[in-house]
Amino acid sequence: MPEAAEALVLVSDAASVRTLTLNRPQALNSFTTGMHTELLAALEAAAADAGVRCVVITGAGRGFCAGQDLSDPAVAPNPEPGGKQPDIGDLIERCYIPLALRIRSMPVPVIAAVNGVAAGAGANFALGCDIVLAARSASFIQAFSKIGLVPDCGGTWLLPRLVGRAQALALAMLGDKLPAEEAQRIGLIWRCVDDASLAVEAAALAARLADMPVKALAQTRLALDAGGGIDYAAALAAEARLQSTMGASNDYREGVAAFMAKRKPAFRDR
Numbered sequence: 001m002p003e004a005a006e007a008l009v010l011v012s013d014a015a016s017v018r019t020l021t022l023n024r025p026q027a028l029n030s031f032t033t034g035m036h037t038e039l040l041a042a043l044e045a046a047a048a049d050a051g052v053r054c055v056v057i058t059g060a061g062r063g064f065c066a067g068q069d070l071s072d073p074a075v076a077p078n079p080e081p082g083g084k085q086p087d088i089g090d091l092i093e094r095c096y097i098p099l100a101l102r103i104r105s106m107p108v109p110v111i112a113a114v115n116g117v118a119a120g121a122g123a124n125f126a127l128g129c130d131i132v133l134a135a136r137s138a139s140f141i142q143a144f145s146k147i148g149l150v151p152d153c154g155g156t157w158l159l160p161r162l163v164g165r166a167q168a169l170a171l172a173m174l175g176d177k178l179p180a181e182e183a184q185r186i187g188l189i190w191r192c193v194d195d196a197s198l199a200v201e202a203a204a205l206a207a208r209l210a211d212m213p214v215k216a217l218a219q220t221r222l223a224l225d226a227g228g229g230i231d232y233a234a235a236l237a238a239e240a241r242l243q244s245t246m247g248a249s250n251d252y253r254e255g256v257a258a259f260m261a262k263r264k265p266a267f268r269d270r
């Protein structure tokens, strides 16, 4: 009997933290449609599982994710000048947009633990996670300009918001490798840590978040993202509406009760 193909996304649980590991190390975990399918399914499963309170995404081997697998025949440019070219916009709509939106709408915090190079859509999908922790040897590359494309997987929206227009344009146009320490310095990511401590630090951060009122954390992400497109008064009104919802939650009741009783809260909502 033929052996079952190895999973392209490894799934493991530790208490209420689910870790998803991209698993195409021989190609720096670049995206094939198969890996997209498995990653989206794994995120859907985590979102639907009430026992999961934080998700960590990382990569197997020396890379995090090198973006689209450029050897995939489905997206290979036709070498004939004037010949019919594949519509890669269609691939973006089928695979990258659902991935980016799924991460952005997860009911729990999502950490990217960037263990190595993150290039192209691999960089932007990491930057779309809630907290980006990177190994000191990791790097971020807006590789698109090197192959005649524009940043995708949310890059055009994320980059200027994270680092401002000047840095965003230089990163996107030059496509230079940005070391993790520099990425932290300019505010592209939250923090970088020694390579040997990445897994431990990511697990500790995830456990800490999982213990928090994750429903409020997910709403915080939504409110912060929405805040960029509305004026101050509208943001204040949106905060009031959100607090109406959160104030009626079990976690709020529990948080206040725990504070008053000087005990550790046990948050359960999602």
Ligand code: T3D
Binding pocket: 026, 027, 028, 030, 066, 067, 068, 069, 070, 071, 075, 088, 091, 117, 119, 120, 121, 122, 141, 143, 144, 146, 147, 149, 152
């Ligand atoms: O269809 C579309 O393009 C639409 C979708 C767009 C979204 C995008 O993500 S566009 C951007 C695509 N990604 C890139 O352009 C990055 C390409 N990769 C690189 O520039 C370099 O590999 C890195 C800078 C990321 C790392 O360099 P290095 O020197 O550390 O490693 P390497 O030797 O280049 O790569 C190691 C192996 O991974 C190598 O295979 P081999 O020779 O050992 O058999 C290499 O071919 C493979 N690999 C790396 N990136 C990709 C890849 N294979 C397929 N697709 C890749 N993106």
